[in-house]
Amino acid sequence: MFNILKNTKNSEQTKKAKIIALLNQKGGVGKTTMAYNVAHALKEQGKKVLCIDMDPQYNFSSLFGFTPNEDSFCIHQLLVNSVKELRPMHVGALLSEVMLETEKGIDLIPASQDLSGFELTVAGINSPRQLILKKFIEKNALDERYDYIVIDGPPTLGLLVVNILCACDGVLFPFIPDAFSEQGLKNIQNVLEDIEDMGIIKTPKVLGYIPNLFETRRKQARNDFDDIQSHFSDAHVFTPFNNKAHFAKSMANKKSVFDYTAKDYKELQSQFLHMTEHIESQLN
Numbered sequence: 361m362f363n364i365l366k367n368t369k370n371s372e373q374t375k376k377a378k379i380i381a382l383l384n385q386k387g388g389v390g391k392t393t394m395a396y397n398v399a400h401a402l403k404e405q406g407k408k409v410l411c412i413d414m415d416p417q418y419n420f421s422s423l424f425g426f427t428p429n430e431d432s433f434c435i436h437q438l439l440v441n442s443v444k445e446l447r448p449m450h451v452g453a454l455l456s457e458v459m460l461e462t463e464k465g466i467d468l469i470p471a472s473q474d475l476s477g478f479e480l481t482v483a484g485i486n487s488p489r490q491l492i493l494k495k496f497i498e499k500n501a502l503d504e505r506y507d508y509i510v511i512d513g514p515p516t517l518g519l520l521v522v523n524i525l526c527a528c529d530g531v532l533f534p535f536i537p538d539a540f541s542e543q544g545l546k547n548i549q550n551v552l553e554d555i556e557d558m559g560i561i562k563t564p565k566v567l568g569y570i571p572n573l574f575e576t577r578r579k580q581a582r583n584d585f586d587d588i589q590s591h592f593s594d595a596h597v598f599t600p601f602n603n604k605a606h607f608a609k610s611m612a613n614k615k616s617v618f619d620y621t622a623k624d625y626k627e628l629q630s631q632f633l634h635m636t637e638h639i640e641s642q643l644n
């Protein structure tokens with residue numbers, strides 16, 4: 361199912377990859393769904409794309425057909441191996457073996473449940489714990505081999521998310537426009553501000569908020585949406601993604617919306633293509 365990875369350069373060899381992440385502390389808001397389809401939209405536009413799964417639930421990896429087993433290594437071992445101080449814990453995991461070229465022509469560094477031990481594993485090190493992913497990407501010149509790196513995050517606000525925020529150039533926030541989503545979005549903004557205060561890296565750009573699972577038939581939904589939008593007046597808010605059975609079906613079948621030709625999917629395809637155009641314009 362997967363091919364051995366070739367070590368090639370990106371399409372514009374001197375240019376660094378744009379690294380984007382899908383984040384929200386809240387679960388089930390569509391982070392993985394958006395990451396998967398954004399990656400495919402970028403691929404559709406001829407970009408060389410690497411996906412990194414940073415969620416121990418490994419849903420992103422599963423969508424690409426990867427199922428970890430007891431012997432498989434994932435991003436967790438690669439990150440641990442990249443920290444000199446953790447030498448006693450290093451294992452024989454090579455990037456070239458862990459990284460997969462998926463059927464879709466998108467490369468993937470998968471996750472497994474092992475990643476849930478990341479925070480504890482790196483708790484005692486002296487080097488900056490929040491920069492492990494960033495340094496890993498740079499050390500392996502992953503940013504020179506791809507046009508885009510798309511990172512899917514876990515529904516938490518811990519060290520994994522801080523590592524993602526420190527590694528990426530831009531961040532997208534999918535959210536469900538309901539009365540409960542506001543706090544989660546505020547919390548993540550606070551983390552972004554904390555990172556800015558640390559002053560050690562360039563703070564990632566907020567590329568926009570993605571209203572998802574919008575219930576057009578629920579009257580209150582529009583009010584909740586307007587309420588939330590008023591709090592992010594200066595930020596970009598994408599056209600809402602409605603709660604659509606055919607969208608859920610494509611995910612259940614591990615397919616992107618670009619795998620379908622039916623009219624139902626055309627609207628979704630153009631939403632994602634617009635999103636990538638916006639991302640491209642913001643990160644240039």
Ligand SMILES: Nc1ncnc2c1ncn2[C@@H]1O[C@H](COP(=O)(O)OP(=O)(O)OP(=O)(O)O)[C@@H](O)[C@H]1O
Binds near residue numbers: 391
């Ligand atoms: N617009 C949509 N219409 C219908 N179903 C959707 C839509 N967006 C997401 N889903 C479905 O909702 C569920 C949750 O989505 P997803 O796994 O992407 O959320 P998540 O934020 O990544 O969750 P977690 O926080 O657990 O990682 C999935 O089953 C997905 O297929």
Ligand SMILES: [Mg+2]
Binds near residue numbers: 391415419512513
């Ligand atoms: Mg997810």
